[in-house]
Amino acid sequence: MGLKTRKSFNITPETRFHANSNSIGVTSSLKPLRYSVHSRSHGGETAGIRSSSNCSVKTLEFHQSKEIADVKMNRERYSELEKAKLAVNKLNRIHSIHHITEDHINWPEVRDSISPYNKPKGEIGPLETKALAQLNKYKPKLLTRLLGRYGKELQALKENVYRSRDIDIIEYQSWVRDIRFASKVISGDVDTYFRVIKEFTPFDDMLEYGSAFVVSAVNAKVMEIEFDVFSEKTFTQSGKLLSSEMPEDTFINLQQEYVCNSVFRIAREMFALLPLKVVYIHVVDSVVNMAADVEEKKIILSARIDKDSLNELEFDRIHCFDSLSNFTCHIDFNHASGFHEVDKLFVSEPEVKSAK
Numbered sequence: 125m126g127l128k129t130r131k132s133f134n135i136t137p138e139t140r141f142h143a144n145s146n147s148i149g150v151t152s153s154l155k156p157l158r159y160s161v162h163s164r165s166h167g168g169e170t171a172g173i174r175s176s177s178n179c180s181v182k183t184l185e186f187h188q189s190k191e192i193a194d195v196k197m198n199r200e201r202y203s204e205l206e207k208a209k210l211a212v213n214k215l216n217r218i219h220s221i222h223h224i225t226e227d228h229i230n231w232p233e234v235r236d237s238i239s240p241y242n243k244p245k246g247e248i249g250p251l252e253t254k255a256l257a258q259l260n261k262y263k264p265k266l267l268t269r270l271l272g273r274y275g276k277e278l279q280a281l282k283e284n285v286y287r288s289r290d291i292d293i294i295e296y297q298s299w300v301r302d303i304r305f306a307s308k309v310i311s312g313d314v315d316t317y318f319r320v321i322k323e324f325t326p327f328d329d330m331l332e333y334g335s336a337f338v339v340s341a342v343n344a345k346v347m348e349i350e351f352d353v354f355s356e357k358t359f360t361q362s363g364k365l366l367s368s369e370m371p372e373d374t375f376i377n378l379q380q381e382y383v384c385n386s387v388f389r390i391a392r393e394m395f396a397l398l399p400l401k402v403v404y405i406h407v408v409d410s411v412v413n414m415a416a417d418v419e420e421k422k423i424i425l426s427a428r429i430d431k432d433s434l435n436e437l438e439f440d441r442i443h444c445f446d447s448l449s450n451f452t453c454h455i456d457f458n459h460a461s462g463f464h465e466v467d468k469l470f471v472s473e474p475e476v477k478s479a480k
């Protein structure tokens with residue numbers, strides 16, 4: 125059986141990429157755990173385990189799938205017109221990025237799912253049963269015997285039995301894994317939460333914009349996500365997205381839409397995958413300190429999104445910037461100068477102490 129999900133997004137105006145879940149990633153029993161994904165190290169992902177002391181930090185790197193790597197390699201061969209179309213399509217996806225989300229996972233349903241067959245009691249799997257039936261009822265035709273094909277056809281049927289048996293075993297092992305996996309999620313095992321994130325990679329398409337994410341768990345019901353938008357590299361020529369710099373007012377409006385839409389996209393993804401009640405999302409961007417002539421990271425939006433309030437929104441109709449008023453949110457934005465630095469929202473003491 126196995127946990128399965130599929131998510132689609134445009135790569136070019138003519139092409140859609142369909143992402144399926146892969147095998148479970150590495151596990152770790154160390155706490156606390158921090159998981160980060162970014163598009164800096166050759167387009168890969170990095171999972172970091174944050175030590176409780178300052179003495180060591182262990183990191184693991186995960187490179188992007190071969191399919192996405194091939195797409196990026198092929199882009200180098202695009203004509204200028206194709207690159208322009210790709211850039212426009214990429215910008216257009218910003219308008220609907222909050223609509224894209226993983227299917228909700230019903231973890232109790234996964235935990236209580238029925239076994240594909242009773243392997244511990246020696247029961248034969250469904251595919252092997254079917255293959256054996258085909259083998260047992262096989263009767264070669266006269267022409268088959270005359271042409272000497274009997275042995276080959278019989279061997280092919282036997283090999284199909286072996287192959288079907290292997291598939292049945294894999295399916296059973298996948299079911300066992302899913303049962304254990306779901307049980308740990310339901311029990312609030314935070315390490316398993318991070319395995320879920322690594323399994324489903326919910327922010328993959330957002331990495332294409334140059335954004336980065338750091339996810340940390342407060343407890344089994346509350347998580348924090350730091351979202352680095354890298355807006356200068358996302359929307360301007362330096363990010364190789366546009367052939368020319370856009371007007372400042374266009375940049376400001378596009379940045380507002382991307383930031384606010386992404387906040388809701390991130391929240392929806394986390395609630396779809398995990399049994400959380402609240403997520404804190406902190407949006408970070410680079411701001412030039414004119415006095416010191418250096419680039420600094422500043423928080424430009426900090427929001428507390430609770431699941432119940434989020435589920436009341438009609439995402440096909442909302443304007444994400446306006447809808448942030450339904451939540452506790454620190455934001456300072458105007459259409460003339462864009463985002464300004466705000467204070468970070470901190471998780472409340474009751475939320476820190478309570479995981480119920």
